[in-house]
Amino acid sequence: MMWATPWLAAVVAACLIPPLILLYFLKLRRREHYIPSTLLWRQSVQDLQANALFQRLRMSWLLLLQLLVLILILLAIAQPEYVGDIQRGAKTVILIDRSASMSATDVDGEGNRLDEAKRQAVEYVNGMKTGGILGSAADTEEIMVIGFSDEAQVYSGFTSSKAQLTEAINRITPSHGGTAIGEAIELARAYTINTNPEGPGRDVGPPATLLVFSDGRIHDLADQVARKNEPVVYRPIGKSEGTWNVGIAALGARRSLEDAENLEIYVRVANYSQQARTIDVDLSVGDLLVKTRTLEVEAASEADPRVVAESNATMVENGASPPPDSEAASATDPEAPPQLKPGSNSVTFSLSDPRGLTVGIRLHADDDLAVDNVAYTVIPPAKQLTVGLVAPADGWIIESAMSGIPFLQRIENLSPEHFANLVSTGETEKYDLIILDGVDVEKLGPGRYLTFGIVPPLPGFSKGESKTNNTALSWKEDHPINLNMNYHSLFMSPTWPLEAPREVSVLVEGSDGPIVVEAFQRGVSVIAVQFRPVASNWPFDVNLVKFMQNALDYLGRLGDALTDEALHPGQAIVARLPSTAGDISILRPDGVSVPLTPIDPSMTSYTSDVAGLYVFKYHTPSTTDEQTRAVAVNFFDEAEGDIATAKSVRFGRDAVDTVDAESGVRKRNLWPWALLAALAFLCVEWVVYNRKAYV
């Protein structure tokens, strides 16, 4: 129970109740009436007063009724509101989980968990304190809306406008990302902490209430720290029992380098429910259903606690502290959901098709979460590369090193003059890769380059002062160019050091400056090698062949490389489109087409939010047809796949107040009832007065 305008009612009460009582006991003006004798009247009054108990009580009935009516009216003026258990402060931050698991449909009625969360949030907003009819602005509650999945987004700043807040809440769309609340809480605190400008570091005013609408499947809860006097209320959405979900946990495609036309699709299916399931798995290419397999997936099992304990013991031995939630969640929180390890099974499909494919996998499961029942992968065609080689006479070494590469269609030897012509005419992109082996050029056209022993004519690159005998110290092993490479056996004759700008990526670091760097500048992608192979021991080493294959595979397919990346919802899709591409747009999985503006002439990005196929569409001057490039964004998140709602959550070791769905936020204005009761009592009083049943 709370009061919108208690002080107003108190003032009115102070003004009205004493005069009412005075009217009865002090200021009662009586009409004068002459009678023959007061003998019997005085005696009668004395008789009535003699029965003091009942008569006094009866005498006060009318006064009591009037006081009751007055009190009810005062209650109505105070505008009582029933708001349940939640202590509503002056400021509230509504944090709505919009992660993938919130798309589960285990809610009563239509829609999914996010719809239910939004409905409850709107209900909460409708119940916000507005200061009442005559209330001051200070009594008005302000609410802020933040949606979060992998990342947090402010949908509405602090406002008391119900319309604005409702609109903001309805604007929240489901995301297929994971759930991380840390950023959302930091964002909320950034908005809510009121700092006194005259006393740095000192907060003024009470902190805001954080109201979290979520299913509790938040992976970074253990990292959060509850602050003193910062109320955090958790509103569980969805069901903690009786839900089931199976989903695609992994999808991979492998193409053999030896046989580019042979493709293997690997699918792993996870079962998050505690019953074994039999699932039909469909594989489709484009829109055509190609194959169906039936898969038995075992039930989820509880994680072996010994594994957890052993893991913690190991961490303690190593001087590290165990995860704060591991003990707290499992040992001290009786309501913590059991740690379940999903059951899984996998299936492999084989495909033989040389063309570029869009492969879709679909599970036939009527479970509560549909988003993880579909996954896509885009298989680029086994592209045959055309390489331009600008090299002096001894360039045959490189040419011969490339001769065994299966996806190399042809090598064209270019003279420096021919290359200069290509640059001037802008035709450098007709080669998938141009190799500059020790030939200095003045300018590079748009395209992809592999340079040996020269300084790329790009801003920031320069030649060192004196020659050095560089040796490799370390290299990025996770970069495709360094796949299976070993640079320790590399020896080179003294050459000029390569001084590169800071923003380039050093792939191989040498003892005296970088040996291999990668640079992207205005449509030009360059991998620059400091030395020439002929001036090293590489011609006698298998590393030259491996390096050339890696370089061609990486640079030659750079535009398609994004298909190899495992993109998750929430990540940015970066497409390297031709620099001449125009009318670029992206078709989202939900069918919405969004126009895009390139970041630079050959780079376009778009932040994905849901899983599915994203298709870049663009036009180039060379062709009239619309060019497309598909990108798959998949939901492979086992943490989100387990959709059972947590009954309670903890910030580290601190339990968070949990309010179930049926209590708390529903505010009911009680003043109309008080007014109605006052009216009813007024009628009773009228009847009593007319019957003179008072003394």
Place this chain on the structure above:
Amino acid sequence: MTQASTAMPQSRRKRPQRIDDLIDSRLMSRLDQLDVVSRKIFAGKLQGERRSKKRGQSVEFADYRNYVPGDDLRYIDWNVYARLDQLFLKMFLEEEDLSFFIVIDSSMSMDYGEPDKLTFCQKLAMALGYIGLVNYNRVTLVSFGEGVKHRLTNLRGRRKTQQMGQWILDLQSDGTTNFEAAMKTVALSRQGRGVMVILSDFLYKTGYEKGLRYLVGGGFDTFVMQTLSPQEIDPGGSNALSGDLKLRDMEDGNTAEVSVSAALLKRYKENLNAYCGQLRDHCIRRSMVHMVLRTDMSMDTLVMDYLRKRGLLK
């Protein structure tokens, strides 16, 4: 008359101006047939039309007795002497007059009610007085308040009707009541024996007991006529008292603050009934006749019916 008029301390109500206003000729002719009843035959100074236990000079034979020297020789029955040769004296029932006292309360409190109590008493006194006069009773009228205010004594015969009527018309209600002092004066001044009628509301704060005690004995047959207006008997009636009132006594100005309610009205009626009951018991124990008269009673019914039933008239 409205409730406001009853509330006025000095009434400007229209009082009877003529004898006809007090008693109309039709009623007067019917009253000629009535007479005042005394439960005993009383002796009187004048020979009236009333039989007395006292043997006297009348035509109605009563008894014989032996002659003793000194008796009036005129009452010797000579026929008996002739037969028996003994002297017997004839005795006759003596017819005597009856003292008829009509005592009227003319204090301020009588000026209340609709019809007001004083007017009612004037009319009743006129009727009773007329009956007394036409039956050759010795009619005495007394008005009292603080003490005896006015008196009209020893009227006799129809010829005195005018005089009596005028005296009644001249009555005014004013002043307070001292019932004890007034009755003391009346008791001391009355002569002979007869019937006494007291017309008052008997709502005396000093009590009626001492006053009535003076009237006990003395050879009078006393009728206590407690006259109350309908507004006194039922304050919650048509012109009901309601609300929060300061009731002011018309005589002494004392006040009683009341909030009129059903409970209070009920209690008032109970008290009024108890008060009247006490007065009645008091009278019965002293061989007096008590009756409560409502001022809205028809004078015709009252005199021709009620008072005959109660034994005052025949």
